[in-house]
Amino acid sequence: MEIFDLASLAAEPHEKRNVNVFFQNDLFKTRMISLEEGGKIPPCVMESYVMFYVIKGEVELRKGSEIATLQENQLFISKPATLSMESATGARLLGIQIRSQE
Secondary structure, eight states: OOOOOTTTSOOOOGGGGGGGEEEEOSSEEEEEEEEOTTEEEEEEEEOSEEEEEEEEEEEEEEETTEEEEEETTOEEEESSEEEEEEESSOEEEEEEEEOOOO
16 A cells, blocks of 8 residues: 655656656556746646646646636646646646546
């Protein structure tokens, strides 16, 4: 059994995002996401389903032309899409990519 403390897991900036992966198997990948004040993640074409859970702070999330603000304790789930986000105040998120079985 593995238990992860989301508050204590390290999270590097977007440029080093691969080191933020703390669990991965054939079906899904989990990573911590840390955005500093004014931090951004540029548009990414996500070929898998994704979930983002805001642990701390808030982010402006873009899915194509749609824009939404995600706040602490909110969860976003999406089919494959082009996504980007930014945070004016800084944020810490859990991101989960789920491989499509289609």
